[in-house]
Amino acid sequence: MNLKRSTFLTGITGLLIPYVCTFTSIALSPWFSWSKNALSDLGRSMESNVAPIFNLGLVIGGILIYQYSISLSNYSKMLTHYFLAFSAFLLVLIGV
Template identity: 55%
Template sequence: MYKPLLLCIASYAAPLALIALAILLSPWFSLWDNALSDLGHAVRSVVAPVFNFGLVLGGFLIVACALLYMLGFSRVKALIQICLGFTLALIGVYDEVYGVLHLAVSIVFFVGLIAYLLLLGFMDKKVLPVLVALAHFAIWFAHLSYDVPPGAALPELAAVLSFIPFYTMDYAVLSRRETRYL
């Protein structure tokens, strides 16, 4: 009945819980000074297996959501979600040890979040997702141009956390539609 919504929530709750656990187990980590991916560095971080597993699991669940539920309602949204899930998993597979490859998949993931928000704004004719996408640009501009904050963790978390309500709303709508036809 509410399977789409439950799987959607699991697709971000599981990785966020494992990221939180990795942070709690890493007294050296600073949200202000580090990137989240520092937790996944296979050589320097003892919590790398926890962190990277969270990203791979989250990516898998996002792809599962898109294929099982979104594809039948919006192919465009499903395609972007599949790309987001795949790149999130790749961030966990190609951790910071891989250097430029890790950076590339991370950039694709965060640009994908912005693309999804812009798509929502234009497809659903709503201004809020577009404003949130513009806020993403501003946050990343401040970080990349002015080193504010010096680490990427806060911009990364802001991007993901501001995406979640819109992503969840899509699956809440799908769950309501699915319930209506039972």
């Protein structure tokens, strides 16, 4: 697999994992309501039985997006990959 393809797959996977884990957590939580709860309620470890799924999805997604942003620095001279790396870092912090 060449480097550009693996970089692309890392970016796509980094975007999909948080969404899949979030919607899986919602599907497994009959108490969750879009009108009464915030998404962060799914990540409360003391109150939610799906918190590990939700939080792990955010952390893994953040790590993959961070790797993707570092890979982008090899292809681009623009500074946007720094902002993407910082956003990925914040996503990991939300999951922790």
